Amino acid sequence: MRRGRRGLLTLEVRLSQGGRMVRISRDFGFFWVSQTLSVAGDSFSYIALPLLVLHATGSVTQMGLLTGVGGVAAVVAGIFAGHLVDRYDRRRLMIGADLVRALLYAAVPVAWAFSPQVWLLYVVVPLGAALGKVFQVAYVTAIPALVEKERITEANGRLYATYSGAAVAGPMLAGVLSASAGPVAAVAVDAATFAVSALGLVFVRLRASGASEPARGGFLAGVRFLWRHPVLRPLTLALALLTFLMMALTDLFIYRLKHDLGQSDAVVGVAMAASAAGSVLASLVVARARRTLGFGVSWLGSYVLCGIAVALLAVTGAVPAIALLITAYSLGTGVAGICSMSLRQEVTPEPLLGRVTSAFWTIHTAPGPIGAALLTTAAAAYGTPAVFAATGAVFLVLAGAAALTPVRRSRPEEATA
Template identity: 30%
Template sequence: MTVSARPDAPPGPLWRNRDFGLLWFGAAASILGVRVASIAWPLLVVFDGGSAEQAGLVGFAALLPQLVVQLPAGVLVDRWDRRRVMLCADLVGMLAIASVPAAMLLYRLTVPHLLAAAFLEGTAAICYQLAERAAVRSVVHPDHLPAALSQNEARSKGAGLVGQPLSTTLLSFASWMPFGVTVVGHAVSMVTLLAIRTPFQRPQRKPATLWKDLGEGLRWMREQKLLRSALAVISVTNLVSQVLSLSMILIVKESGGAVTTIGLIGLATGLGGLLGALCGSWFMKRLSLTTLFVGTLVLRVVLIPVIALTPEPWLLAGVFAAMSWAGGLMNVAGGVYQVRITPEEMQGRAASVGALVTSGANSLGPLTGGLLLGAVGTTSTVVVAAGAMTVLALLAFTAVRRYGGTSNEKVWARP
């Protein structure tokens, strides 16, 4: 396993790493802007007199790149200079978003225009985030990788928390304002990228064809039995989480709760994920991959039945916050493991395959939850979810014991 990032230099404090600070701050501005825009797309359509079908179509266009762009974007990140990929992604995203308020001023904003802008912004965001994740290993010392990825995960959780209320607040003042914030976020990111001195990757070999590079990435992932098993487990876990979220909404509604109650539970869930990400590096210094991977699943197995037993908002908030904390912690741990075992020239493709597998299940969650809730009700649906999570914990334990081995635990502990 090859690990870059200046292994010969003794690490100082991560906060003194100028280039990582610039990369983190620029990405925070860009990701927050993308989040603000993603919330604003359907709202803009609805409040501009459009139909629910049109709003759903625009929202779908914004999410479609997650299914169709991930794999080619991973190849792009490995073939091209990653700093240039991020700069181009910011530029494309900025122009796509800026066209929306420009069209508003000209009174020519149409649904096809919004569809194209949303799709381009979503595509640019995927390319940017894959390149940024791959670049982290080049700008930090190996000893700082867990802390760096922990801060990155916390940044993503924080953007999710701030993005929704910020987007709706700005939209209440003027329909162009959320998109203006997104344009500024892309601009800030471009400035910080130009100020970073460290190269984002080693000199690249002459690339093969797109399909050969993609096939090489898929073959490498197929050989990583532990990583492949973990991605499959996380994918189903995400699906179960979507089912539980929908169940929670119905439980609150059936018990006479208000919409604000659901919002408060959502806020607690976001805070839990943020805390899990922030403490990720602390736990990685003290616990093995086996303990973290299986332990976070077992924690969810213990917590899920509480959802079926009580409609109390504060208990539901605590349960969902704790499960989100476990998810944030596992995201950091899994990210560190994937980055450390992946060769430098394969970082983009490995991350894109992982993102496709784990995020693809999100679209199936609401559909599965709706069918289960309609067929058996909330209590039985939660029981089924608890059973599924128990099976996942057992499968995770089996996979780690079978494929983990001593060598992988060493890679996990320190490169």
């Protein structure tokens, strides 16, 4: 260890990519570890909350409704999150969001100790989603304050890798824990990890930013930047249409395994861990894919892979095959997500990054709750295979349409708003 630039304690680690030596700051290390722990616990709720609703109501429509309510809350919070992040201390906002979420999720096992209270989930989930939106926007703006610009994609990939690695174990443990002790116990673990994440963030220092400057223009300043940028504009619109399809898919994966195929909670957890395995693979290949293939091929090809994987889910009932297809789907969404987030971080002026991130997420996630409600309702009426087939086909059509826009550019970071 040695004293590096800006007086930060740095660690030198060897990456597998060409054996290069890169420097990781002490602050990035704390940020990395604390958020990995948070994601490991958060993945418990990823499985536990849908199972909790399914156990209590037996309804896929209720699962979709709860997902939709959380989505609406996130969209509404996104209108204000960017202004808060650009105006106030980003680290403190993340710590506060984690602490309040710890209390919210802890309320679920406390209430369930007396009797199931499904109504409480309709309070906890939207509030947690709103706080999560503030945290996510602040998190995105923190990365450029921790690493140099040319390392942003690699940093995002590294964070995504360890987050996903933790998430591999999370769903498996959540499924086993739900089978043995019930989904409520998994939610309790999630509450504890939010507290751990907040503690880790206490030790993180961000480089000086423009967050203390007046955040003039609010949410609309972010919208204007997205609209004026030749690549971010069609990218945001394309993702809005894709998110309409994607928000319900986790519920449908679980419903397919649990309801249609009669699998246990433990099997659901193991199968859904495949999504984290796909994310790990995405984080390992994304930086090299973007360097060699360019942004356009990497992003568009990822959603073509998603469309094929989802469509094939319509014709298989074998759990190993389903797990493999979920892995492919997560690989595609992972590569595309890292590419698009890195692009925004690269081309957006730092004092505006919170509002641009907030506007981007709000616009492209707004159709998600509607899609979640419609797709889960359609699955209840026509079955999951029909919904998977139609969804996969629409994925491919949307990827083809996006290929006709500037999204296909190899180096869109060179474009200016």
